[in-house]
Amino acid sequence: DAKTTQPTSMDCAEGRAANLPCNHSTISGNEYVYWYRQIHSQGPQYIIHGLKNNETNEMASLIITEDRKSSTLILPHATLRDTAVYYCIVRVAGDMRFGAGTRLTVKP
């Protein structure tokens, strides 16, 4: 599986969009990009995933660059409850491995 690089931490103002970047420069053609988040000490929660097209669901949008070497998770209107650690993972099959993620703090 390709390695990912994410910033250690980010802040965002409540009500504003939170844009979380992820670099995956060694991604191969059939590897998907997944995003999960972990709120406090709960189990991680699935957010979204994509292969090459941009994706949107009720939680977030995923923008993948044309060369697929990086992606951005967008929370359009961040709330205090979105404060969490966000993990970007790339994989094609088999097990899913988590890095350290980005700690997002949404501030009032």
Add this chain to the structure above:
Amino acid sequence: NAGVTQTPKFQVLKTGQSMTLQCAQDMNHEYMSWYRQDPGMGLRLIHYSVGAGITDQGEVPNGYNVSRSTTEDFPLRLLSAAPSQTSVYFCATRGRTDTQYFGPGTRLTVL
């Protein structure tokens, strides 16, 4: 529909003791896995299973055993607990949509 359940929620062991962390799912998912999360760190994969009777090692398998006799259950056994195994343990399942569902975790302290 309970999803993924883990027992116990909390456990304290003495060095050298053995125990089994239980994980059960009612989603009929073939894939199950165990992770550990040390304070301030990301999750690390211990063992995983792609179906009943099949298990494989993840990143940090030493000191842990697993078996998968049914689709529903995937217990994790600590053979001889060590303080380095103090951690939060998460069980997860994954279905055909490839979305991974996590249990609430077991918080283990080894003295």
